[in-house]
Amino acid sequence: MVAAVAGALCVVATPRERFWAFGLYLVLLACVWVLARIPPGWLAKRALIELPFVVLALVFPFVAGGPTVDVLGLQLSEHGLLSGWNILVKGTLGVLISLTLAATTMPGELIIGLQRLKVPTMVVTIATLMLRYLDVIAAEARRMRIARICRGHDPRFLWQVGATARGIGTLFIRSYERGERVHLAMVSRGWNGAMPDQGRAAGSATWLVGLIPTALAAVVLGIAL
Structure with missing residues (x-):
């Protein structure tokens, strides 16, 4: 959960003009998918929830003002293109990060994680x-x-x-x-207002392995800034 939130923050903080950085984020996610054996079809079906934001991103180049550029014979707003790209790429990566967390963590483990993180x-x-x-x-x-x-x-x-x-x-x-x-x-039955602590706390090795993708994303963000 910490890795997912930190990774999403890295994506959001990346300037929209750093196109190569978003490509590297996607490569990092793909590596996680391969290691976790997450089927691409499982991700693709659930990523359809993003469709309203995709439509919004496609509308921006046509309705935004400012200087225009010619794209396939269409006069599109330069600011609208960048804004649409910003929404599309960050929204897509955010959804994919959330789906990766959902595919690799059981609901019960999410609850225990929230409890351990002092929510x-x-x-x-x-x-x-x-x-x-x-x-x-x-x-x-x-x-x-x-x-x-x-x-x-x-x-x-x-x-x-x-x-x-x-x-x-x-x-x-x-x-x-x-x-x-x-x-x-x-x-x-003795309910005292707090869920009982379950399971075993993650060790330092687990934290280290789990945060490797986020650490690499932070490096990409540092270079992009």
């Missing part, structure tokens, strides 16, 4: 319960949807959107009531 206890507790009960709430939503369909509800019709909205409200109330019951059960 506020309330934030750790909320994240833990969210991960624990996300599948439960999703299963409850599926059961409610099946029940509605069995009673003649067809979500494809616009005039039935009211039933869908009421179903979402019911799901919220059920989730809230479930949370109250879970909290009471935790208190009755």
